[in-house]
Structure formats: C-alpha cells, structure tokens
Amino acid sequence: MIYELAGVTRSFRSGDRRVEALGGVDLRIDAGEHVAVTGPSGSGKTTLLQLLGALDKPTSGSLHFDGRDLGALRERELTGLRLRGVGFVFQQFNLVPTLTARGNVEAALDPLRLRRAERRRRAHERLDEVALGDRAGHLPSQLSGGEQQRVAIARALASEPRVVLADEPTGQLDQAATDAIAGLLGSLAGERTVVVVTHDLGLAARAPRVVQLRDGRVEADGASDSVVGLAAVELPVRDVEAARAWYRDVLGLEPGGGVELVPGEGPRGGRVWLEVPDLERARRRLAAAGVECDEDMLLTDPDGNRLGLRAPAHGG
Ligand code: ADP
Numbered sequence: 001m002i003y004e005l006a007g008v009t010r011s012f013r014s015g016d017r018r019v020e021a022l023g024g025v026d027l028r029i030d031a032g033e034h035v036a037v038t039g040p041s042g043s044g045k046t047t048l049l050q051l052l053g054a055l056d057k058p059t060s061g062s063l064h065f066d067g068r069d070l071g072a073l074r075e076r077e078l079t080g081l082r083l084r085g086v087g088f089v090f091q092q093f094n095l096v097p098t099l100t101a102r103g104n105v106e107a108a109l110d111p112l113r114l115r116r117a118e119r120r121r122r123a124h125e126r127l128d129e130v131a132l133g134d135r136a137g138h139l140p141s142q143l144s145g146g147e148q149q150r151v152a153i154a155r156a157l158a159s160e161p162r163v164v165l166a167d168e169p170t171g172q173l174d175q176a177a178t179d180a181i182a183g184l185l186g187s188l189a190g191e192r193t194v195v196v197v198t199h200d201l202g203l204a205a206r207a208p209r210v211v212q213l214r215d216g217r218v219e220a221d222g223a224s225d226s227v228v229g230l231a232a233v234e235l236p237v238r239d240v241e242a243a244r245a246w247y248r249d250v251l252g253l254e255p256g257g258g259v260e261l262v263p264g265e266g267p268r269g270g271r272v273w274l275e276v277p278d279l280e281r282a283r284r285r286l287a288a289a290g291v292e293c294d295e296d297m298l299l300t301d302p303d304g305n306r307l308g309l310r311a312p313a314h315g316g
C-alpha cells in the first residue's frame with residue numbers, strides 16, 4: 001500500500017468563514033494502481049491531490065505515504081519527498097517558455113545535483129518515454145498543447161518518482177490529445193502509482209478505479225464501470241438550457257426528478273452530464289419516446305447535441 005488516508009479533513013479559513021474542502025476521507029491506494037479522482041467542481045479533488053503530494057497537510061486525520069505518517073515528518077523530509085517521491089502534472093503545463101523540452105526536464109533534475117552527463121541522459125530517456133525524443137531541442141512555443149503536456153509528464157517523471165499526480169491534465173487539450181495523454185498516463189501505472197484528478201468522467205473512465213468525490217467526501221469508490229457507469233458520460237453540448245428543455249419536454253425526465261443536468265466546465269464549451277437514479281427506467285422511457293440510443297446510451301437531440309446517460313454509482 002502506498003497511500004492510506006483515515007478520516008482526513010482539510011478546511012480553509014477565508015475571512016471569518018470556514019470552508020471544509022475535505023470532510024473526512026478514508027482511502028487506500030496500492031502501489032502501482034491507476035486511480036482517477038472525479039467529482040464536480042469544488043468537490044475537493046485538487047485539495048486531495050495536494051495532500052497526496054505532500055504540498056499540504058490535513059487539518060485532521062492521518063495520511064500515510066509508503067508507511068510514513070506525513071503529519072509527523074519534518075519539513076526537510078517533506079521537501080525530499082516532494083522532490084523525489086512524487087511527480088506533478090498540471091492543467092497549465094507550467095513549462096519554462098525560454099527552455100527547450102530537454103531543458104525543462106533537466107531543470108527538474110537540478111535539485112538532485114547529478115552530473116551534467118547523467119542529467120542529460122535522464123532527460124533524454126524521459127522524453128523518449130513520452131515519445132518526444134525527436135523534439136528535445138524545441139521550445140514550448142514550438143510544440144502543440146498535447147506535446148507540451150507530454151514534456152510536462154516527462155518532467156514529472158524526471159526524478160523517477162514512485163507516484164505521478166495529475167490535476168486536470170487534459171483540461172486544455174482537444175479530444176485527440178486528451179486520448180493520447182490518457183493513454184500515456186495509463187501506461188505509466190504499474191511501475192508507478194498514477195492518480196489523475198479530473199471532472200471529465202470520460203477521462204476518469206479510462207482508469208480501472210474511480211474515486212468519486214462530492215462535497216469533500218468519497219461518494220463512490222470502485223471499478224470505473226461501476227462508478228461512472230458508462231465510458232462516454234460527459235459530452236459536449238452546445239446549449240445546456242436547450243438540452244435541459246429537450247430532456248424535460250421530449251423525455252419527461254425532469255432535472256431532480258430522474259435526471260440531473262450539471263453544466264460542465266472547460267474549453268470545449270458547455271457540457272452536461274446526466275445522473276440517472278434508475279438507468280433501466282430511463283432506458284424504457286427513452287425507448288417509449290422512440291429515441292434511438294446506442295449501447296453506450298448516447299443520444300442525439302434534434303439540434304445535434306450529443307447527450308449521455310450516467311448509471312447510478314451504486315446499483316439501482
Ligand atoms: P476541485 O478541485 O474539486 O474543484 P478544490 O479542492 O479546489 O475543488 O476546492 C474544494 C473547496 O475548497 C472549494 O470550495 C474551494 O473554494 C475551497 N478551497 C480550496 N482551496 C482553498 C484555499 N486555499 N482557500 C480557501 N478555500 C479553498
């Protein structure tokens with residue numbers, strides 16, 4: 001086991017208000033696992049990831065990393081752990097614009113005080129691993145978004161960490177680049193532990209295990225198909241209000257009364273995902289309304305909006 005969290009809370013003070021970002025999280029993650037952490041905006045995903053990366057400490061509860069209680073470690077030990085134990089990948093790549101791909105990866109190795117040749121060798125190895133060996137001399141501005149994120153992943157791998165933590169890694173990428181990054185992150189698991197935070201349920205479903213947060217608590221935790229239900233669950237919708245009206249008027253599925261529409265976020269425009277307490281009932285209703293949908297329960301409304309239905313997290 002690489003992570004063990006028991007009763008972890010994290011609250012923030014803003015003015016005289018107290019925000020409880022995590023409200024008692026119990027979680028165990030085995031070494032080598034590939035876990036997606038999902039949930040709506042504000043559900044505590046980033047807060048949880050920062051705790052896993054030792055960038056932050058719980059307000060209460062305990063967090064063990066590789067058998068060590070992070071709450072009991074001294075600042076120097078925590079710094080070492082951040083440098084060598086975990087690699088971070090962020091939505092905004094965060095590459096140094098004036099450094100080449102290789103320079104960015106080498107920069108992450110600076111604190112390890114390696115010899116120059118060893119630094120260079122490692123940087124090349126990591127860039128090869130993300131299939132960018134032939135772009136080592138390129139500046140970030142000369143790379144596509146997907147390539148920049150691959151450099152950022154190579155950088156995260158530079159210190160050969162046991163854990164890779166990614167926060168909305170595909171939030172700025174198009175679908176093709178998203179697929180490539182999702183595949184790459186998945187391929188890193190096994191040798192390392194990979195935790196990917198995303199509100200994109202389609203991306204989350206790429207991980208074998210999904211932990212779903214809601215209001216700072218674990219709402220569901222299990223095999224991805226049992227948690228997110230279907231692979232394609234959050235789909236671009238041009239007009240959330242039109243989609244809502246269509247569901248209500250055509251299908252008789254009222255938000256709150258069978259279907260919940262949640263406006264999504266991200267650069268790909270408005271998105272909704274639908275939470276259906278009773279998937280079978282929804283299927284029957286759709287069939288009765290003469291709505292064609294494929295086996296993934298994807299449908300297309302008259303405006304060409306593609307919609308998906310999401311199975312309940314736990315059974316019926
Ligand atoms: P997510 O990543 O799922 O969108 P976050 O973990 O960023 O959610 O935030 C969870 C909650 O904690 C939100 O209500 C957010 O406003 C609050 N929060 C997070 N970080 C801070 C902070 N540094 N100060 C105050 N509130 C914060």
Ligand code: MG
Pocket residue numbers: 045046047
């Ligand atoms: Mg976040």
